[in-house]
Amino acid sequence: MNAKLLSRLVVYGLLLLAALFFLVPLYVMLVTSLKDGAQIRAGNLMSLPASLNFDAWQLAWSSACTGVDCRGLKPFFWNSVSMAVPAVLISTAIGAVNGYVLSMWKFRGSDLLFGFMLFGVFMPYQVVLLPMSQVLGFLGLSSSITGLVLVHSLAGMAGTTLFFRNYYTAIPRELVNAARMDGAGFWRIFYRIVIPMSTPILMVTLIWQFTNIWNDFLFGVAFSGADSKPITVGLNNMANTTSSVKNYNVDMAAAIIAGLPTMLVYVLAGQYFVKGLTAGAVKG
Template sequence: MSVATQDTAIRTGRIARAMIYLVLVLFALFYVLPLYVMAVNSVKPLSEITGGGMMALPEVWTIEPWLKAWSTAQIGVEPTGLRPYFWNSISMVVPAVAISTVLGALNGYVLTKWRFRWDTILFGLMLFACFIPFQIVLIPMAAVLGFLGLAGSTSGLVLVHVVYGIGFSTLYFRNYYAVFPTELVRAAQIDGAGFFQIFWRILLPSSGPISVVCIIWQFTNIWNDFLFGASFASGDGAPMTVALNNLVQSSTGVKEYNVHFAGAILAALPTLLVYIVAGRYFVRGLMAGSVKG
């Protein structure tokens, strides 16, 4: 986490410390519990779950639920498994993240180093767009995607996520570039460097950390989106979250809890991996998205 690691001056006694550790560990168990439940039940036969053994380790280990969730489970009407939807999500997330991040970097650069009248108001308008309840745009968006022939397609969802992702990516780069020394930019300008040269040679080389923050945030948000996916692409073009929900809510046949859990982990895996590999940046993104100071 990117906070100053200053220790508190508060001193605590031995019993108080024991209590504190106890509470902290109990909460850790609470947070881990659902992940444990998902993991442990995704590798046991259905009969062990329905027999009251949800918390127990599997008596018989099996990867059958994972295989089924991935390639043969019934999603909607087709027994395709989650695989095609996983790739839908990938092909939606990659371009959407790339485009919104590039636009955000350029916007942040303009809004901090080439300031003009009303720029803060324009930024405020972009920022407010991040926080609107997206229900307010669903109806016209459905009409526009239908008109453009993009309804139900991955490209339609890419457009949607770029549009509603710009606000946050702009916010990240704007706040990051705001503390970048403007003198360097002015000096380069006097030396005859142009708009893009300055961006390319001076700001971009030091934009690594904020780019990682922005990419992780956009990736997590877009991968986890359900509302847009369900509204605009509920058929073959559905993203992973929509497919998982279809799998879990399907009312036909026996409820295969183990397959549901395996599917849930599959849907969670990409963002979870990102969190494990780059958790520091993820937290920084969360904080920057809320505390704009």
């Protein structure tokens, strides 16, 4: 066995171990969600269910109790959809315009402004809880989905700006200069030249923002009301709702339901995420 083949087997072996390490918890959650209470108490974590039983999924979706509310995760799921979709689109659009300006229409102090914006990427979200709550109260958006959309749009703006600005610095300036010489203005260049070349970074930003916003718990628990709680808050309330018998199968089904949208996004668009991260990595 030559050294090249041996090194390849070692790499594949390590990748397989890493995959198993991350997939075993998902396997345990899935098989537990398909068991009834008797099977859970009689078997072990790794055993397969005796038969496929989706009762726990039905309970988790439509009738499990989260505190005193026994409507399952369904209303929380649609709250998250109503919050995540506009917040992702708004923060991505703002980041694209900001990155375009800071990379191709530089002005005096633009680099300094970009440096200040980077503070938003590294600033702990706990720092902005109090001022953000005051702003939402002033605007009359407290405890509403609209308020959560605003919070996530502002919180994600720094990260999306960083993505787009770094990507746009790799676009040849000759294209923009030629368009200017032909009489194209700010928005015409943006829509006709820059946006068609932005598919990789758009995919990265959309996936990144959707994952962050959908999985967020801090803003959801701090700024939501009784009718606007996202699915992460609903899942936490369901898992912590006390009862005489702990329904682990329902909790596992609820956790999978909560994580299913982000898992689907990465399965369906993961290749675009990797390509987008590597695009423009040589320059800029």
